[in-house]
Amino acid sequence: MTGIFINGLSGKMGTSLLNRSNLDNNIFICKDIDDKEVEVVIDFSHPSSTIETLDAIKDTNLSIIIGTTGFDDDQISYIKESSKYRSILFAYNLSxxxxxxxxxxxxxxxxxxxxxxxxxxxxxxxxxxxxxxxxxxxxxxxxxxxxxxxxxxxxxxxxxxxxxxxxxxxxxxxxxxxxxxxxxxAISRNIYSDGAIDATHWIKDQKNGMYSFENFFNSEDLL
The missing domain is CATH 3.30.360.10 (Dihydrodipicolinate Reductase; domain 2)
Incomplete structure (x- = not known):
């Protein structure tokens, strides 16, 4: 079982993630990012909210999947710096x-x-x-x-x-x-949710660093 926290749960992607995660018997949703059972954070929000979330988990080794877009160069640099301390899957598209x-x-x-x-x-x-x-x-x-x-x-x-x-x-x-x-x-935003949820089980087992969705998609775990 993998415990996940969804940043941006009140948004349309958050709703999709919640609904699609209910189809995976190996995932459960944690309501608080500080919940000790959280292993992976999934972030579909806004660039400033993503950075705040990275700040909130800076003293942990939680993995994070970032599907948010629109970052500036400084924010991307901050995400890369954070990947020294956790595994981060950063993707503009999780289809x-x-x-x-x-x-x-x-x-x-x-x-x-x-x-x-x-x-x-x-x-x-x-x-x-x-x-x-x-x-x-x-x-x-x-x-x-x-x-x-x-x-x-x-x-x-x-x-x-x-x-x-x-x-x-x-x-x-x-x-x-x-x-x-x-x-x-894309016929439905569920396609992005499904990609994020599938990658959740993989990213938590990766070493600290930055990963793309292609790293996951082409991994031996998926074959």
Whole structure:
């Protein structure tokens, strides 16, 4: 059994996490972060609240999963510093489908032999504050990192905030002869909750340090 504390429980993601955690018989919810049975904190809140939570657990060795986005450079540095004392899974997107999408894009870019331009399109609900999304930025970084032959001449990100969309990401490559498209759409925010809950059992057993969702997704524990 793994005891978890959810930071941001009153929000929409907090409600989703609570509902989905009830489907896992190996998880129980702790109402207080100081509860001695807490092993992992799951944080889907606001950057300032995440930092406050890290302050609250600084004298413990609790693991934490951070799904919050919109951090500035100083806040990210603080998260990295905190990882010296605990295992932290820090991910802009905890969807397993996005991890598969990233692997596909990485393989395509590494094998590409043509000059291309790239456009990343992301669409989210109107209440999402950060723009572009953390996932879109991560996809841009992935394309740049994978393009060792410097054949991607341009990368643009287009962001839209429409209705109640949970997340649509498209990565489109253009040449003179063809258009190649990779895409992922989240139908429910439960997809992020499920990823966080699945990773809970894994992150608590990791050494101190920073981990990505891909570290979890590609781990032997998941095979």
């Amino acid at each position: 397993k489908g996005i991890s598969i999408l990233k692997d596909s894009i990485k393989g395509f870019v590494e094998s590409n032999s043509n000059n291309l331009s790239c456009r990343i399109e992301e669409t989210h609900h109107t209440q999402k504050i950060d723009s572009p999304s953390g996932t879109a930025i991560a996809l841009k970084d992935l394309v740049e990192f994978s393009d060792s032959k410097n054949l991607i001449k341009e990368i643009k990100i287009d962001s839209k905030r429409v209705g109640n969309i949970f997340g649509i990401h498209k990565v489109i490559f253009f040449s003179e002869l063809e258009k190649i498209k990779f895409s992922h759409e």
